[in-house]
Amino acid sequence: MKLFKLLHVKLFFFCLLIGLVGVLNIYSADAHAGGQFALKQLVWLSVAVGVMFVVYAIGYRPFLNAAFLLYLLAIALLGIVLVIGVIRGGAQRWIRFGPVGIQPSEFAKLVMILTLSSFLGSRKDLAKGKSGLVAAFLLTVIPLIMIVKQPDLGTALIFLPVLFCMLFVWGAKLRYLIGTVMLGGFFAPIFWFSLKEYQKRRLLVFINPDIDPLGAGYTAVQSKIAVGSGGLVGKGFLGGTQHLLAFLPEDHTDFIFGVLAEEWGFLGSILLLLLYVMIIWQMFSILEHTTDIKARLLATGIIAMFVFHIFINVGMTVGIMPITGLPLPMVSYGGSSLVTFFVAIGLVLSIYKERSVF
């Protein structure tokens, strides 16, 4: 079994551990309602691990080769969402296939990273100029706009930093990168004044939930109370109260970290963050040991995707980031997101597997 010999056991093990932490907390969030979600999550976790191994066995190269096909498929799915998508919580993000609802914007993140890796990796010569930069932006902006329209501002918030990290590692000139940021700053007011009144208000609430004390502001405060009341050591497993009284909305999905922080305290929160640091570090070391430029870009994108999800999701529960529908990687309830993150890990594991092929 050469395949298993080449497996980066530590990375896989830590990811599985994080996934189980998720199941445990979903159980707690949902225990009073029968624990249905925890069971489903466990099923999804096995599916996700299975898919991860398949991806690992196939290797990342075929995915890179098919990137543009996947890209077109993602655009088509996002288009379908906009036309016939199922509306949940005011946003149109799901497509139903019988009993299963999938969220194309989750997969779109990974497809975007694959597409950019494939494109930038084969055009290393453009790194010194502007045309590669512009093309990469255009590639990103199309799905980005479709996702913003759902509206899913959170997912959109992930795309641009990931793109920047990839361009940075690709070797784009710093002054172009900085120039792009400044150009964005220049166009922001024009964009702002072109918005309708209610759109402006939605964005303002997104940035500062306090201006909507009965809606997002309430969620923000309740989430802070949940996290803060956990104290140093927490209230113990199943001991949280905020989610029991339904104070914490979406407690098994977007606010799952609040449940963990309330029951396991500061120590538990830090432990989970450390687990994330471990997998990020292992991915970085895998990245450094490959010479394939496409693989390097792919790993960079995936690491950035993890980091920004963690930062925005946990930041939201402590009140330093806007309230968005972004999941906590491998912990939040939800099949689409779980599969997406494990496929990403599968891709990184396959980079490790193929590192020695010179």
Next chain:
Amino acid sequence: MDSARLTFLRSVFLLLLCVLAVNLFFCQVINGQYYLTLSEQNRIRLIPLPALRGQVLDSAGRVLTGNRPSYDVSIVYQDFDRNQIDLLAKILNLRKSDIKSVVDKAKASPFSPVLLEADAGMEEIFQLEELNPEIKGVYMDIHGRRNYPWREAAGHITGYIGLISRKEYENGDRVRFLFSDYIGRSGIEKAFDEHLRGYHGGRQIEVNSRGQVLKTMSERRPTKGHDIYLTIDAELQSALYELIKDKRAVVGIMDLKKDAVLALVTAPSFDPNAFVMPSRAGERVGYLSSSGKPMVNQAIQGGFPLGSIFKLVVALGALEEKIITPGTTFHCDGTFTLKPGQRPFKCWNPAGHGTMNLNQAVMQSCNIFFYECGKRLGVERIASYARQLGLGSTWDLELGTMFPGIVPDQQWKLDRIGDRWYQGETISLAIGQSYLLVSPLQILRLVATIANDGRVAEPHMVDYERSGLHETARKKNMAHINAAHFRELKAAMREAIESSRGTGRLARMEGLSVAGKTSTAQAPTGEGHSWFAGFAPFEAPEVAIVAFIEHGGSGGLAAAPLAREALEIWQSQKNARVTNSAELSA
């Protein structure tokens, strides 16, 4: 270069995770105790701060639709003590079982106020205030309740508001619609809901274990809705309503220079206050189920046969098409036959009017003269002139749904009835019978258009400039009819009032030269509908008027005197204003 960038990226990522760790440390370890108390006591309360709806004001700034202070009593389950139920029942005069069911309902949202009694009396509020320190979890809050001081007189114009449905709440913007919010259901309240509706606010407060407010955690102040000014004169509106309140009738008066409706009264009417006062539920049901349909604004939604006033349209068509000149005469011997042997059409005067020219025919409302005109014009041309003069269509009156009326022609009959048009029907149409249906306000528009010498009037009742609203440019439509023809017709309408043989002579009055035309329209059952349409003063028209009485009988005997009374009120109020302002300037 490449590895330097990777190292940099790794540091940035580490920094981001450190930021999280530091924030978690502050939130959980440093402030942990504070959040723990908040979580144990669940001491956050959400208090919505509803925005006041804008007011509707008349042309003199009098309030047509306003807000009066009203007290609501609500309870917060978490802080409420069930032993207080007896006491509350006594003070608020409510059944204990009712209070209990509200308390049970409040259990579902234990930290938000749940309404116990809306619009409580002042006496009850004073008693509760006196008990304030002892009573727990009972809140009184004051807010604006919609108030319609002119009641039935302006009910069809102000409209009313009702509670939003669950669907409307879910589709609406949360800042604009609270969970149990009101929304305009008719009249100005409905048509300008968006403009009148404010932006709601809210407050997040922290309370101590006894429910006392410790501090406001965050707050957004509500923004009041915009006011709307109407061209309606509330005093005139009210006085006119007094004239018709026991009938089924409509009176409308409009200013010809501004196309502005000064008063538009419809009876039966309803009191919009009944829709915002919980104690008047019975009245609401009565309005909605009454066979008299008081909720229907017959002035714009009713469709009635018109009768002789339509002769004005036929006269204009015949003049413009050169079928007649002012000098053309036809002989009236009381009957008219299309072809020998067919059933004759009759004049209302069986003895016959003798030889008539246009002026005499309008003044005495001779049918035979217009049968002759109608026969020569044909249905298509009659219909086309009727449409040019504003019949058969709606315009933007700001009161919502209007009945466009029916102007029949050959195609219409084929589509709707499935039969061809007969010439006999043209003869009926020429005197405003047949399938023709109009609303009273369309007739006000028609007579205003005649008074304007052909500029098609567009009566409206919102003063856009004063209301700060953008008005879509009103197009100035001119009917394709020579102005001289209008002047000819207006002179005849003046004769109809002034002449001792004029059908409208009961509309004659002191100090104001009225011109007009009456109508007695055959109704499918019962007495005919009584109509009067006119304008004044004849020399330089200022106002147009329509008076309509459902099954009121003869237009000359019922609607014409009603119009006279209405114009007398308009004139005396105008004179009083002139005297007033003269005194003020002196």
